[in-house]
Amino acid sequence: MDYRKARQEIVEKNKGIRDKRTTLEEAVSMINDKDHVAVGGLQYTRTPMGVLWEIIRQKKQDITFYKPLMSFEGDWLFVSGAMGKAVTSWFSGGVTWGVSKIMRTFAERDPSTFEEWSLLGLSLRFKAGAMGIPCIPTKTMLGSDLEKIRGLKRFTCPYSGEEMLLIPAVNPDVAIIHSQIADKYGNAQIFGPPCLDIETAKAASKVILTTEQIVDNEHIRDAPNSTNIPFFCVDAVVELPFGCYPHECYGRYEPAYEKLGEYGQGLLKAEDKIGFVQEYLDKYFYQPADFPEYLDLFGVRSLVEATRRGRIWPL
Amino acid sequence: MSDYNPAELTVIMGSRALQDGQIIFAGAGLPLLSAIHAQKMHAPSLAILFEVGGVAPRITSLPRSTNEARSVRRSVATPATIDMMLYLQRGFVDVGFLGGAQIDRHGNINSSCIGTLEKPKVRLPGSGGANDIASSANRVFIISYHEKRRFVEKVDFVTSPGFLEGGQAREKTGLMGGGVEKVITNLGIMEFDKNSRSMTLTAVHPGITEEEVREKTGFELPVAEDLKTTTPPSEEELRSLRALDPEKRYLKAGDF
Numbered sequence: 001m002d003y004r005k006a007r008q009e010i011v012e013k014n015k016g017i018r019d020k021r022t023t024l025e026e027a028v029s030m031i032n033d034k035d036h037v038a039v040g041g042l043q044y045t046r047t048p049m050g051v052l053w054e055i056i057r058q059k060k061q062d063i064t065f066y067k068p069l070m071s072f073e074g075d076w077l078f079v080s081g082a083m084g085k086a087v088t089s090w091f092s093g094g095v096t097w098g099v100s101k102i103m104r105t106f107a108e109r110d111p112s113t114f115e116e117w118s119l120l121g122l123s124l125r126f127k128a129g130a131m132g133i134p135c136i137p138t139k140t141m142l143g144s145d146l147e148k149i150r151g152l153k154r155f156t157c158p159y160s161g162e163e164m165l166l167i168p169a170v171n172p173d174v175a176i177i178h179s180q181i182a183d184k185y186g187n188a189q190i191f192g193p194p195c196l197d198i199e200t201a202k203a204a205s206k207v208i209l210t211t212e213q214i215v216d217n218e219h220i221r222d223a224p225n226s227t228n229i230p231f232f233c234v235d236a237v238v239e240l241p242f243g244c245y246p247h248e249c250y251g252r253y254e255p256a257y258e259k260l261g262e263y264g265q266g267l268l269k270a271e272d273k274i275g276f277v278q279e280y281l282d283k284y285f286y287q288p289a290d291f292p293e294y295l296d297l298f299g300v301r302s303l304v305e306a307t308r309r310g311r312i313w314p315l
Numbered sequence: 316m317s318d319y320n321p322a323e324l325t326v327i328m329g330s331r332a333l334q335d336g337q338i339i340f341a342g343a344g345l346p347l348l349s350a351i352h353a354q355k356m357h358a359p360s361l362a363i364l365f366e367v368g369g370v371a372p373r374i375t376s377l378p379r380s381t382n383e384a385r386s387v388r389r390s391v392a393t394p395a396t397i398d399m400m401l402y403l404q405r406g407f408v409d410v411g412f413l414g415g416a417q418i419d420r421h422g423n424i425n426s427s428c429i430g431t432l433e434k435p436k437v438r439l440p441g442s443g444g445a446n447d448i449a450s451s452a453n454r455v456f457i458i459s460y461h462e463k464r465r466f467v468e469k470v471d472f473v474t475s476p477g478f479l480e481g482g483q484a485r486e487k488t489g490l491m492g493g494g495v496e497k498v499i500t501n502l503g504i505m506e507f508d509k510n511s512r513s514m515t516l517t518a519v520h521p522g523i524t525e526e527e528v529r530e531k532t533g534f535e536l537p538v539a540e541d542l543k544t545t546t547p548p549s550e551e552e553l554r555s556l557r558a559l560d561p562e563k564r565y566l567k568a569g570d571f
Contacts (some may be wrong), residue, residue, distance in 0.1 A: 017361050030473045042396060043382035068396060069366075069443060092440035094380060099440055107438040114438065116427060118446035119366060120400035127397055139404055140450045143488035145473040146442060149432055163489030191322060192384060193368025193393040257379070310384060 001036065001205070004133040006171035008207040016233040019184045020256070022099060027208045028054040031174050036125075038068040038200040040125070040177035044094070046195065046246040047073060047306055048178040050210050056080040064125075065257045066172060068119055068196050071247075072263060075102035075286070078113075085112065086213060087170075089119040094307030097264030101273045120169055126142040126196055128169035129203030134184040137164040147166045158237055158263050175204035177229070178243050180252060181218070182211040182315060186234025187227040191315050200235045211241040212252055229297070242295055242303060251315030253306040320568040321331035321460065321501035323556060325354060326416050327548040328499045329412070330556075331459050332463060337403075337409040338362050340448050343381045344565050345458050351377075355555050357544070358541030364402065366444045367385050368393045377560055400444060403451040405489070414459055420513050420534045421484075422477025422495030424449060424457065424469035432472060435513045440472050449475030453494040460570045461500035461531050468534040478512035485512070501571075502528045504545065507540070517545040 001009075005120060028051060031037060041047040052073055055063070062084035066292055070091040076253060077083035093100045093115060107114035108296075117125070120140045135158060137155055141147045152165045154295040175177060177197045179188040186209055201207050209229070214237065233307075243249070246256035263280065270276035288294040295303065316500055322345065326336040333339065334356040341350040347363075351374055354361050369387030378386035387393055397451050401407055415424035416439055430436035449455055455477075459465055462564030477495045478485045485494050494512075498505040503519040506517075516528055517539045520535075561568045 016550050040542065043380055045367055045383050064339055088441070090441045091445035104438050108435050111432055111435060111438070114441075116441045118442045118450075119396065119444040120447040121403070123397035123400055139491050140400075140447045141472075141487065142450060142490050143476045144446055144450070145427070145432075146446055193387060194395045195368060196396050198395055199397060214379075250387075255385060 001171045001173065002090060005173070006121050006129070006205065007132060013205070015019055017071045017185050017231050018019045020186050020234060020237045021184050021214065022236050022238060024050055024054050024210070024238050024240060027051070028058055030172040030206060030208060031055060031060060033061045034063065035173040036066065038064055038172040038175040038204055039103045040175065040200060041244070041247070042195040042202060043069040043071050044062070044247045045193065046178050046190070046249055047244050047282045048176040048210055048243060049073065050238070050243040050291050051245055052077065053285055053291065056082050056281065066122070066170065068122055071102070072260065073102055075267070075277055076281060078102055078106050079274055080285070081279055085115060086119070087090045087115045087122070089117050089122050089134055092122070093264050094260070097261070097268065101267060102277060104271040105273060116146065117150065122148070122197055123199065124200035125170040126203045128167060128177040129171045130199045130274070133169060135168050136206040138167055139164060151185050159170065171290055172204045174206045174208060177201060178210045178249065179229070180216045180249060181210055181213050183215055184237060185217065185231040186237050187217070187220045187231045188229040188234065189220065189223070190228045194228050198228050206235045207233050208236045208238070209234045210243045212240045212241055212243065212249060240291060245295060245303070245306070246298065248306070248310055251312040252310060253303070254310030256274045256302050256306045258297065259302055262276065266308070319553055320566065322566045322571045323553060324548060325499060325501045326556060326566070327552050328504065328520070330356060331457065332456055332497055332499060333358050333361055333410065335360050338364065338407055339410040339412060340364050340408055340444070340452060341412040342414065342445070343378065344414070345571065346379070346414065347381060348559055348565055350456065351559055352556050357554060364399060364408065366396055366399055368396055368399055370394065376453060377564070390546060400447050403447055404491070406453060408452045409454065410457045410490065411448035412417065413455055413457050415445070415457065415475065417465055417467050418457060418459060418498065419467055420478070421472045421479060422457065422498065422507060422514065423470050423473045423479065424475040424477065425472045427472045427474045427565045429471055429509060434484060445475045446554065449477065449492065450490055452487070452495040454493045457495055457498045459500050461502040461528070462570070463531055463533045466532045466534065478507065481512040482510070502531065515539050516542065518545050520545050521547045
């Protein structure tokens, strides 16, 4: 988004402390086709899966998704048509399931659908966006082919004479983030690694926050140093237990490895890869009436086991 | 002599290259196994960092990726990803441990594509944090299976910079990290000539000949005058390593 427009959107939006609770459907209706959407978490960790699930159900099209490392959710976004372009540092199924065949199908047919940055490079794009500046200097990526294909500009520091690269800021239309707890105003407390969520929440024009648990505002005020994202960044709050499933939420549940494995192995074996994903989408995304019904399909046992492995007291 | 497979041999050689007290970045799979093994054997205070946001975690079960809660359990801190990566740029990271689909004479690594990026034969997963590690870690070790199609004259795409075109090219481009110090494979150890910055065979593993290494390398590989032979893995090293991966997810026989 244009630098001045991105600032103006923040200037003009209603940032007041107000009850922002809404439904998953309502929250996702804030996202438009072709928007630029930043996805919180990293690889399997704290993925706002419920929002991605609803984006696919609402048949959003041609969105540019930013995610520091992309996993199977990238397959689902590509095949559903929701994702026109992936902006990421890494896109694969996962270490034990090999390279994503879906990513390969799309990126080998049209290389522009997978825009690669280094992890720090992409992080700095959000950092600059969050700082309200149009670009930021770095030493990373110098001399590599990533510098060339991204068309990055060189910059000589006027103080030290050091050679650097200038990384352009990114200000997405919407950031989607999942936290362990938040209050109804959108004060979010993330436990464990915050990944890039603090930067993306400030860089984006709008933030949709899903949370495992909505807590009282007094609880937030009891531990204000744990608040990573203050209310004025956030536009919608949705309480969504197991909102990262089958990915993980730190201190609450681990990934449902066996369910990810069923998908990963199934995709490896399937002759018609796209068809396999379409069937998966139909069963798990389009058919269920709501998010709990989606969780039902995986079963209570999977949720219990993921919780048993992943919970850390007193989170 | 003990019986071991190529993956086990390589991981143990990687482990030996690490020193107690170092701060390191190690990717999932063999590099991480080397790091944990080093902690068990000779480097108890080696601190591992993970991109997702983990500083010196206590790793009890081998994580599938380095980017999940399991990999950051009992960390002393869980910083944001950007801070983890900026520790590299600031010079805090002594060693970065990398692998790659292709590695060339000057230690450049490709993990982006085979062919060109405009017309890829195979699109690979991409850099992740590898470029940042290669750019800024104080030194880099590469761990790889040794075969001709991996060790190429020139990588199809420089995802992670080694010494670029060789000579002073790396310094001239403004990179601060020290570049690749060692390439550790199942056949031997390679280091880089001080002037040309070309890969040179400096050690072979027991039972491996210099001819075999040269044959499995896709470019003319110089051999150091004082070529050494490494000490084979001990029973204790192997026992300790196998306990880390009982399901043999990474320590399978054959190539890796």
